[in-house]
Amino acid sequence: MNNKQIIEYNYDVAVVGAGHAGCEASLAAARLGYKTVVFTVSIDSIAMMPCNPNIGGTSKGHLVREIDALGGEIGINIDKTFIQSKMLNSSKGPAVHSLRAQADKKNYSAEMRKTLENTDNLHIRQAEVTKILTEDNIVKGVVTSSGTIYYAKAVILCTGVYLKAKCIYGDVSSNTGPNGLSAANSLSQSLIDNGIEIRRFKTGTPARIDKRTIDFSVMQEQKGDEDITPFSFTNKPSDIEREQISCWLTYTNETTHEIIKENIDRSPLFAGIIEGTGPRYCPSIEDKVMRFADKERHQIFIEPEGEYTNEMYIGGMSTSLPEDVQYNMYRSIKGLENAHIVRNGYAIEYDCINPQQLKLSLEFKNISGLFGAGQINGSSGYEEAAAQGIVAGINAVKYIENKEPLIIDRSEGYIGVLIDDLVTKGTNEPYRMMTSRAEYRLLLRQDNADYRLTPIGHEVGLISEERYNKFLKKMETINAEIERVRKVYVEANEETNAVLKYCNTTTINTGTSLSELIKRPELNYQKTAPLDKERVALEREVTEQVENMIKYEGYIDRQKRQVEQYKKLESKRIPDNIDYFKVGSLRKEAIQKLDSIRPSSIGQASRISGVSPADISVLLVYLKGK
Amino acid sequence: MHNTETITALCTSFGNAGIHIIRISGDKAFYVIGKIFKKGKSQKTFDVNKYDSHTIHYGYIFDGNKCIDEVMVSIYKAPNSYTKEDVIEINCHGGSFVARNIIMLITKFDVRMAEPGEFSKRAFLNGRIDLSQAEAIMDVIKSQNDYALKSSVGHLRGDIKTSIEGIRENILNEMAFIEASLDDPEHYELKDYGNILYEKIMPEIGKLEKLSKSYKEGRIISEGINTVIIGKPNVGKSSFLNYLLNENKAIVTDIPGTTRDIIEYSINIGNMCLNLIDTAGIHKTEDYIEKIGIEKTLESINKAQLIICIFDMSREFDEEDEYVLSQIKGRNSIVLLNKSDKKCNIDLNRLKDNNIDYIAFSTKTGEGFDLFTDKLENMFYSDIIDVENEIFITNVRHAEAINNAVQSLKLVIDNILNKMPEDLLIIDMMDAYNSLGEITGDTVGEQLIDKIFAEFCMGK
Incomplete structure (x- = not known):
């Protein structure tokens, strides 16, 4: 007898992929008490960073803070493993301050793996998932390449770039994921068989260069900040202090551009070998040179991959040109x-x-019960993936519990903007988060992510009582300080005017409130300390919010009013079973779009391209009549 | 949708009806009427709360200290109104001029123009209209929205569209640059951009203000200039009128005027239209009936946009002429010396001493008519508008949108001067961009993101 025995397991949640989305998704589900299995093609690729060696950056930093505020892991993990930290846009308005940290890639991956391995209810399994099991449009589990069945009440697809992955440079291509990791070649077909529409995207990465062969003396050093801000709200700056490692800045030049132009016909992109759509935010260097022909040079950032290695990441020069061209191109650069x-x-x-x-x-x-998170949903970036991961993880649990899903809306977080953009508007390229995509960004600051989302994380169950109480206390302190500052009256006297003169701002003839002074461009909370006798020393995370709330009060109030209008439309729900063909008076295009996207609220419907304000009026009237 | 916003619109058909009704619906309706309406002859401040619903009140609409019209105001308190919201209806005098002025005044108080069919829509949404009417209303909304789209896009003169689109594009370019530098600070430097932005925004404000001014001009073009002809009896008022009628294929009308005067004739002269208001001649009299007529004339003179003042050149200047002359002080007027074909007996120095320009005119030979036309054009189009080549705004909604855009851009300028960070300036720039989009019919979409990627090389 040689009967093959079919092995079966039972889980609550199965997560396919252990990248940045898969890690957050599986951690969220397991931490909420559900038996979870997370699959990876290689145990060594958990939370791997196959492209840029950093976490955060403009608007992505916001995402990381928000994930942390909800009770996710990415912020804590980068705080453990960063080698340089920088607040971008710090000279600009508070809405666009963005935190970015260089990571030690190996360490980042190892620490996340350790966290996964030590989380109760969570099993890691190295295996390729080849099939989704469904019954009457309800997910039942997954099957691995060995034929083993993992039954699960909910399945989250976090396949990253691994579905039918193909790596290409010049005329060389291989059907693998990054770093030669095996691709998942069967799962796509299973998705298609289940009626899911598949498309093909592309992204790219630059070469890595041996540090010992780089002349840093001709480059500009890019140091980290002296006062660092942690990503995680659970850390204080003093908790994460360490020696920082520099990045380096150099430039492409005319020779570089010549080399690229001369060989452009050998680029798989321009030769038409690559079919997938690439991201506009991270174009390859050949794309940059061809599309922005009048630019004399492009910036190149040389960034360490970690402390464990001599490999340096050549930021700004992602390419798929042939190897010989790559050599000539990189070597034409100063240093x-x-x-x-x-x-x-x-x-x-x-x-x-x-x-x-x-x-x-x-x-x-x-x-039902099948979720997607990360690059499989058409996004790009570690942070975008992680953001969807935690939401999918939470909602898999909500699904099992038969509860209303967690939906963060556009006025609550960048996470909400990200998901609403993807789901409602769709995307024709790998989607990158940008601050310009957020309408209410003055309210969605990185400094107040906890204010916005920690109560939600607590309600969901990912924020401990201890952390929540600390948070409440912080909010109390902030509110009390704002109240106090609002009441402080500054006399017009010599002493006051001496301070004002010192700060290069106009003196006063009559007394005024301290908050009016803080609003002046030359002043801030810190600088007005000598005018505020009662002030006690408070933590930076507190004073930062106090200052923002006072200084930008006018704009903040305006955005709050806009949000009120927005919320009214979001709260007008559209029933799941609505038949758009029966509504009448809707334009054909609108019927099609509405029927395929099936928005859950009037607000969401109004953001679908091809649905006009007239169609929305018709819908409102129709719903009222129901 | 803006269901809580207060809206206003003319409820009677635009045109020269004898009376117009303007409706205001929403939370702010009562507040607004309190701001613009003075009750009774004594012009007392009006507080709606003191009066019952479904009452009607006599008084005046004021724009600041300026009286716009004598009106009747009806109060409908929620939910006992057409829309089930607080509603005010203003009955004002006919002619679109007064009505538009009142509507423009109302929209200054954070009240916006209603969409076509919006009162009915609110009535329905608020449960005022029963279900059987739903289908019909949806069709109305749809067709009216289509119409609105057409009138905002299709009916827009090509050059207005081009001009507005140009201004929008310039605003978009600035936003795209700022956004690019916010999203990719390592590649795009914003340092001291405030000064540059200031220089870029100011001309756009100038262009928009010019368009906004052209609204007044445009209104003159579309509605005509209310004109009175004055002079003592027998100086040739009738022959001048007949001359205009004969020469200009006038449309003789009996359109009720804006002031309860009768516009007898609507005459096109050059690019303009004169609405001629019939008046009695001015002269000294003890006759009671005649006195009433003359008083009425003087009232018309006060309300007219143009006074054509006629003297007889062949006779000497007398006391009555003197009196007529005194009526035009500080007013838009053209002085015609009729009968230039006869011997001049008038003392021209009297006019010159008073700095009064005059045109010698003959209804017999037509002498002076060209001068008259030129003078007219100079007066009403000044340097602001060249009807043939320049663009002008005639639609009240467009004028409102342009004014909103100007307000937003002025906030941008204020905040540049206050050294506000650039990312905050975007909020007002976006408002201006969207206001102008209401005119061109463009809704907000992915233009900004697309522009950023089209113009700037982003990311590592």
């Missing part, structure tokens, strides 16, 4: 004349889904 390439730059193509097939909960509309 890289003798560069030794450790890994080639390459483009990678992969299957992903049209995210308009998802609900705002990230559950597939046509398959």
